[in-house]
Amino acid sequence: MAEALVKDLIEEERSRRQARRLAVREFRPRRAFAGLAAALVVTAAGGIAAIELLAATLHSGVHPVPGMGALVHALRHHPWRDAGVREAAAATAGCGLLFLLAALPGRLRGVPLDGADPRLAGVVRRSALRRAAADAALTVPGIERTRARGLGLLRRRLVVRTVTHYRNPANLEELVHAAVTARLERIEPMHRPLVDVRLRWRKD
Amino acid sequence: MRIPIAATGALLLLCGASALALSATGLAGHPPLDPAVTDFAARSPWFLPAAAGIAEILALAGQLWLVVQGRTVVHLRWPDLDPQTRAHSRAAADVLVKTAKELPDVQDVRVRLTGTVNRPRLVMHVTCAGDALLSEVYGELGAGPVERYRRALGMPDLKAIVRFRLAFPQPEKRPRTPHPETA
Numbered sequence: 005m006a007e008a009l010v011k012d013l014i015e016e017e018r019s020r021r022q023a024r025r026l027a028v029r030e031f032r033p034r035r036a037f038a039g040l041a042a043a044l045v046v047t048a049a050g051g052i053a054a055i056e057l058l059a060a061t062l063h064s065g066v067h068p069v070p071g072m073g074a075l076v077h078a079l080r081h082h083p084w085r086d087a088g089v090r091e092a093a094a095a096t097a098g099c100g101l102l103f104l105l106a107a108l109p110g111r112l113r114g115v116p117l118d119g120a121d122p123r124l125a126g127v128v129r130r131s132a133l134r135r136a137a138a139d140a141a142l143t144v145p146g147i148e149r150t151r152a153r154g155l156g157l158l159r160r161r162l163v164v165r166t167v168t169h170y171r172n173p174a175n176l177e178e179l180v181h182a183a184v185t186a187r188l189e190r191i192e193p194m195h196r197p198l199v200d201v202r203l204r205w206r207k208d
Numbered sequence: 209m210r211i212p213i214a215a216t217g218a219l220l221l222l223c224g225a226s227a228l229a230l231s232a233t234g235l236a237g238h239p240p241l242d243p244a245v246t247d248f249a250a251r252s253p254w255f256l257p258a259a260a261g262i263a264e265i266l267a268l269a270g271q272l273w274l275v276v277q278g279r280t281v282v283h284l285r286w287p288d289l290d291p292q293t294r295a296h297s298r299a300a301a302d303v304l305v306k307t308a309k310e311l312p313d314v315q316d317v318r319v320r321l322t323g324t325v326n327r328p329r330l331v332m333h334v335t336c337a338g339d340a341l342l343s344e345v346y347g348e349l350g351a352g353p354v355e356r357y358r359r360a361l362g363m364p365d366l367k368a369i370v371r372f373r374l375a376f377p378q379p380e381k382r383p384r385t386p387h388p389e390t391a
Contacts, residue, residue: 050267097224103217
């Protein structure tokens with residue numbers, strides 16, 4: 005009995021981990037444009053270099069690729085310190101840096117939902133989660149306006165700014181916090197964001 | 209595909225940075241295609257064929273990468289599945305949409321079967337009410353309609369991706385006074 009329970013728990017944890025892995029794989033940016041651009045650069049550079057080098061190997065004396073004659077002439081007559089050469093070098097380094105930045109994993113497209121099915125991955129947009137938090141805050145009596153921010157790269161927690169027309173807010177902040185947390189419980193994201201409620205009230 | 213992108217980026221950065229470094233050293237007066245390099249190539253009969261071979265391998269790898277990348281992008285939109293499976297999927301999708309719409313708070317459902325024969329994907333766009341019990345809708349979807357869709361297609365391991373959209377009503381101006389003050 006106990007053994008079966010432990011096996012079930014292990015199995016569920018494994019399924020949950022696989023579901024998490026599937027969600028991360030599916031919702032990570034694919035970098036399709038960067039991949040296509042890099043593949044084109046490699047193909048073009050490799051192809052042109054191969055054609056030119058084969059022509060040179062055969063001592064043909066001609067440049068089969070249009071424009072390469074002028075490029076080789078420039079490379080033979082302009083020194084490293086030449087402004088054009090330096091600009092080309094800087095542009096190459098810049099492109100390399102852009103590709104390196106594009107190769108960073110990046111943040112997920114949306115907030116994945118928690119689940120134990122390894123064949124299912126769900127996601128909800130960050131803006132929808134923020135909107136849901138603001139909507140939940142508005143259900144608290146006395147809250148007049150609300151705005152939710154956060155879930156970004158720098159500010160990872162969910163910041164809910166609320167305004168009440170009451171002069172004495174009492175425990176409104178806790179009520180808003182509870183309402184937002186309850187709404188997040190209903191959505192059940194994979195990683196629950198920390199909720200930070202900031203309340204403004206009448207001071208006159 | 210991030211590793212090849214990173215490798216390409218690192219190579220370009222290395223070349224560009226080396227060229228910039230050379231322009232600031234004692235070799236700054238020499239051209240990039242120095243006569244010494246041309247002489248070395250002329251003296252070494254193996255150099256040009258070896259360099260051409262490496263360039264050819266690079267070009268072939270680039271072409272292969274281009275094809276794989278293109279296929280990935282295209283199959284995100286259009287499935288690479290046989291016509292019979294596509295016909296089955298169309299029939300099963302109607303049932304899936306109908307049963308998914310019957311779940312509480314679900315307003316709209318769109319489904320699409322994408323991917324390849326080896327890696328098929330069911331992509332679902334589900335619109336729910338703003339205050340929907342999303343966790344329950346998600347669980348019910350996976351256990352009921354999606355599972356039946358898998359069985360109908362004979363793909364028990366079909367991965368399903370569900371993108372939820374929350375529909376909120378237009379915000380209305382809240383009255384200022386009716387609520388009493390708290391303690």
